[in-house]
Amino acid sequence: MNWLSNFVRPKISAMVGKKEVPDNMWRKCPECGQMIFHRELEENLYVCPHCDHHLRLHMGQRLDLLFDGEGYQKIELPESVSDPLKFRDRKKYTDRLKDARSASGDNDAIIVSHGKIGGVPVVAAILNFDFMGGSMGLAVGEAILSAARLAVLQEAPLIMITASGGARMQEGILSLMQMPRSILAVNKVKEAGLPYITILTDPTSGGVSASFAMRGDIAMAEPGAVICFAGARVIEETIHEKLPEGFQRAEYLLDHGMVDMVVHRRDMRDTLARVLNLLCNPGPPAHVVAIPPSTISAKNGAAKTRNGGNKKNAAPHRRSTDKKDAGKD
Amino acid sequence: MHNFLDFEKPLSKLEAKIEDLRHLSDDGDINIADEVAKLQAKSDKILKQLYSKLTPWQKVQVARHPDRPHFSDYMEGLVEDFTPLAGDRAFAEDRAIIGGLGRFRGRTVMLIGHEKGADTNTRMQHNFGMARPEGYRKAIRLMKMADHFGLPVLTLVDTPGAYPGVGAEERGQAEAIACSIETCLGLKVPLVSAVIGEGGSGGAIALAAANKVLMLENAIYSVISPEGCASILWRSGDQAQDAAEAMKLTAQDLLELGVADVVVPEPVGAAHRFPVPAIAALGDAVEEALGELMELDPAALRRQRHEKFLTMGEAEATS
Ligand SMILES: [Zn+2]
Numbered sequence: 001m002n003w004l005s006n007f008v009r010p011k012i013s014a015m016v017g018k019k020e021v022p023d024n025m026w027r028k029c030p031e032c033g034q035m036i037f038h039r040e041l042e043e044n045l046y047v048c049p050h051c052d053h054h055l056r057l058h059m060g061q062r063l064d065l066l067f068d069g070e071g072y073q074k075i076e077l078p079e080s081v082s083d084p085l086k087f088r089d090r091k092k093y094t095d096r097l098k099d100a101r102s103a104s105g106d107n108d109a110i111i112v113s114h115g116k117i118g119g120v121p122v123v124a125a126i127l128n129f130d131f132m133g134g135s136m137g138l139a140v141g142e143a144i145l146s147a148a149r150l151a152v153l154q155e156a157p158l159i160m161i162t163a164s165g166g167a168r169m170q171e172g173i174l175s176l177m178q179m180p181r182s183i184l185a186v187n188k189v190k191e192a193g194l195p196y197i198t199i200l201t202d203p204t205s206g207g208v209s210a211s212f213a214m215r216g217d218i219a220m221a222e223p224g225a226v227i228c229f230a231g232a233r234v235i236e237e238t239i240h241e242k243l244p245e246g247f248q249r250a251e252y253l254l255d256h257g258m259v260d261m262v263v264h265r266r267d268m269r270d271t272l273a274r275v276l277n278l279l280c281n282p283g284p285p286a287h288v289v290a291i292p293p294s295t296i297s298a299k300n301g302a303a304k305t306r307n308g309g310n311k312k313n314a315a316p317h318r319r320s321t322d323k324k325d326a327g328k329d
Numbered sequence: 330m331h332n333f334l335d336f337e338k339p340l341s342k343l344e345a346k347i348e349d350l351r352h353l354s355d356d357g358d359i360n361i362a363d364e365v366a367k368l369q370a371k372s373d374k375i376l377k378q379l380y381s382k383l384t385p386w387q388k389v390q391v392a393r394h395p396d397r398p399h400f401s402d403y404m405e406g407l408v409e410d411f412t413p414l415a416g417d418r419a420f421a422e423d424r425a426i427i428g429g430l431g432r433f434r435g436r437t438v439m440l441i442g443h444e445k446g447a448d449t450n451t452r453m454q455h456n457f458g459m460a461r462p463e464g465y466r467k468a469i470r471l472m473k474m475a476d477h478f479g480l481p482v483l484t485l486v487d488t489p490g491a492y493p494g495v496g497a498e499e500r501g502q503a504e505a506i507a508c509s510i511e512t513c514l515g516l517k518v519p520l521v522s523a524v525i526g527e528g529g530s531g532g533a534i535a536l537a538a539a540n541k542v543l544m545l546e547n548a549i550y551s552v553i554s555p556e557g558c559a560s561i562l563w564r565s566g567d568q569a570q571d572a573a574e575a576m577k578l579t580a581q582d583l584l585e586l587g588v589a590d591v592v593v594p595e596p597v598g599a600a601h602r603f604p605v606p607a608i609a610a611l612g613d614a615v616e617e618a619l620g621e622l623m624e625l626d627p628a629a630l631r632r633q634r635h636e637k638f639l640t641m642g643e644a645e646a647t648s
Contacts, residue, residue, distance in 0.1 A: 217474060257416030257463055274410050278430045279478055282437035
């Protein structure tokens with residue numbers, strides 16, 4: 001630890017009292033419990049400098065991190081039915097929505113944006129965990145459809161960044177129906193031959209993981225992210241057993257074949273950019289010397305000799321059936 | 330220095346002597362330099378002699394040499410921006426098979442292959458290149474991904490065989506291999522396979538039902554290991570040498586049989602001695618094969634692959 005934590009922190013604590021340690025000055029790592037100076041945390045992309053725990057990012061921070069310097073444009077999302085069941089629990093759903101909307105400035109738990117990553121134009125949709133736990137209802141389903149349509153229109157890959165507790169209970173069965181809808185949406189992208197890449201962040205669960213989140217052509221996850229269908233608590237209460245260490249974490253999913261890679265937050269942009277370029281700029285087939293059409297029909301026709309500097313070796317031997325064509329063998 | 334194989338014994342003494350002399354030559358004695366040169370020439374000559382007439386059994390040993398370059402060496406030598414992709418999306422990530430996207434001489438390819446590992450640790454990690462169903466199912470997933478994005482597939486084969494285990498059987502080892510072969514055959518993109526070491530049975534063909542099958546000069550490819558064959562047909566594993574002879578498992582044999590399309594020469598002394606030129610030579614052969622196949626449209630690629638396997642076993646009217 002540096003002098004700050006040893007020296008300054010107790011002083012500040014003494015001055016302002018426990019309760020009032022301002023959020024934006026110090027943050028406690030939820031994993032290792034260390035106090036982290038906010039600026040340090042920010043510089044470290046909200047990854048704990050002590051234990052490498054990836055703290056949750058707000059939606060905007062995440063997008064700033066992924067897009068190239070020129071940034072991104074949010075797109076206008078279509079209206080959808082706000083409260084189809086006229087639902088109320090302890091509170092009216094419409095009131096919950098109102099609160100979440102005024103807190104986030106967005107209409108629902110998703111935004112769709114487009115811009116460039118690694119120079120490749122992409123459409124990116126991101127779930128906002130701060131908005132009712134990133135839950136998926138009609139508006140989210142509609143937005144995923146919009147994102148997919150935009151990707152197809154722009155012939156751009158679709159990047160999906162997930163953080164969600166699952167389906168939005170307040171919309172009942174209609175939120176469940178967003179699972180097939182969202183899969184139809186991402187399949188439009190796939191049918192157009194465009195890459196669909198998912199970035200699974202903490203947490204990704206329930207109806208979201210069991211639909212579009214798990215259907216990425218390529219799936220990346222952040223270290224330590226909980227990615228699951230049923231929550232650990234539910235499982236524990238059902239089977240009355242202690243769950244194994246690391247259960248449902250990103251690394252566990254990697255071992256179990258569910259994601260392609262676990263990528264550190266500081267490497268996420270570069271990794272995404274590399275994959276996008278491999279897929280979207282596959283390179284011209286003309287890199288190899290073209291073979292005159294007359295020799296194509298003859299199997300193994302063109303006998304090019306490239307021996308990689310090992311002059312002692314002859315050109316590759318070919319099947320005896322082709323010796324006539326190969327000539328030099 | 331090297332891990333010497335049994336038949337390389339004459340070399341090991343000579344090279345040890347050269348090594349000793351080299352340390353002495355620091356004293357500035359000119360005669361020692363001459364002596365080293367003389368011994369080196371002798372050693373080169375023996376090496377050439379030994380490797381000009383390897384028996385099938387000796388080739389088996391060379392193909393399995395622990396220092397022989399493996400998947401990761403070819404990947405590092407031939408592919409840029411390699412991005413491994415993991416998992417079968419059903420049960421596990423099987424590290425016996427590695428796959429991923431990368432750039433081979435300017436072009437994005439899906440590179441898939443068995444990795445045997447290079448030391449105790451990595452051998453365990455990669456299960457000695459013996460895949461379980463998950464490995465083949467990952468390969469299937471990645472081949473289909475390549476097909477979907479129109480990217481050519483390059484597979485590197487180097488496995489003693491599919492892993493024989495209870496779990497592997499429970500999860501459908503045979504089904505996984507069958508589907509992997511079927512996926513190879515159905516691809517609408519070029520599929521080039523290179524046997525770089527051991528092409529062990531079903532575990533190998535799972536990745537090698539290709540448009541072009543390349544074999545390194547000292548690679549082997551067979552329906553069962555010579556030891557396995559000997560213990561079944563000769564009732565004794567000691568007869569592996571005879572089995573190796575009878576099985577026709579060398580690259581040259583397989584070229585004659587029409588199973589291999591190209592034999593890629595290795596430097597004299599084989600790839601385990603000179604990995605860099607061996608890797609480059611394979612790269613050149615792959616580039617040439619890919620270049621030819623890139624000219625074909627999807628239907629022609631499938632047809633060529635189907636024809637290749639359909640005509641195998643037909644009475645050949647060729648030399
Ligand atoms: Zn921490």
